[in-house]
Amino acid sequence: MEYFPAPLEKLVEQFARLPGIGGKSAQRLAFYVLGLPEEEAREFSNAIIDAKKNVTCCPVCQNFTAGGLCPICASPKRDGSVICVVADPRDVAALERAREFNGRYHVLHGVLSPMNHVGPDDLAIKPLVDRVAKGGVEEVIMATNPDTEGEATAMYLARLLKPFQVKVTRLAYGIPVGGHLEFADDATLSRALEGRQEI
Numbered sequence: 001m002e003y004f005p006a007p008l009e010k011l012v013e014q015f016a017r018l019p020g021i022g023g024k025s026a027q028r029l030a031f032y033v034l035g036l037p038e039e040e041a042r043e044f045s046n047a048i049i050d051a052k053k054n055v056t057c058c059p060v061c062q063n064f065t066a067g068g069l070c071p072i073c074a075s076p077k078r079d080g081s082v083i084c085v086v087a088d089p090r091d092v093a094a095l096e097r098a099r100e101f102n103g104r105y106h107v108l109h110g111v112l113s114p115m116n117h118v119g120p121d122d123l124a125i126k127p128l129v130d131r132v133a134k135g136g137v138e139e140v141i142m143a144t145n146p147d148t149e150g151e152a153t154a155m156y157l158a159r160l161l162k163p164f165q166v167k168v169t170r171l172a173y174g175i176p177v178g179g180h181l182e183f184a185d186d187a188t189l190s191r192a193l194e195g196r197q198e199i
């Protein structure tokens with residue numbers, strides 16, 4: 001990398017920090033950006049600043065939104081008595097695409113992972129317990145991924161919610177063990193929701 005002028009090297013370094021981008025890819029992306037017309041390069045950098053500045057977490061479900069309540073929490077058409085708990089905002093997008101679920105969501109922003117030092121305080125668990133404690137919730141669907149950490153997180157939350165006497169269910173899979181919700185097709189997701197079981 002020392003063969004490049006300093007500003008270009010800096011750009012390569014920034015791309016290399018992105019997940020899944022190795023040194024060669026970082027160079028390719030930096031060269032691509034350098035080849036853009038100035039206007040397009042500006043749009044690209046503005047999109048980063050704009051997203052960082054204006055994307056917030058919904059105060060109720062913790063999903064990403066552009067300030068205030070997210071559209072799903074704000075919609076009177078969605079059933080507030082059913083909460084579907086997911087690890088990641090991308091899982092909300094996947095389930096919404098399946099058009100099967102008419103309740104509301106709760107986004108944990110991760111799963112429990114002792115190996116990666118992710119504990120209950122690192123996730124949006126307290127806001128979920130607060131929501132359930134407020135009442136009006138009849139069912140909580142655990143829709144974390146069917147891998148070890150997703151299962152452990154679902155079990156942990158089920159125990160935590162037990163005192164509130166809500167029905168806690170787990171998606172029926174459908175989705176292969178070790179698989180990711182994000183990559184499941186719509187039909188699989190619909191079946192998984194329909195066949196959910198109490199845990």
Ligand SMILES: [Zn+2]
Nearest residue numbers: 058061070073
């Ligand atoms: Zn929300």
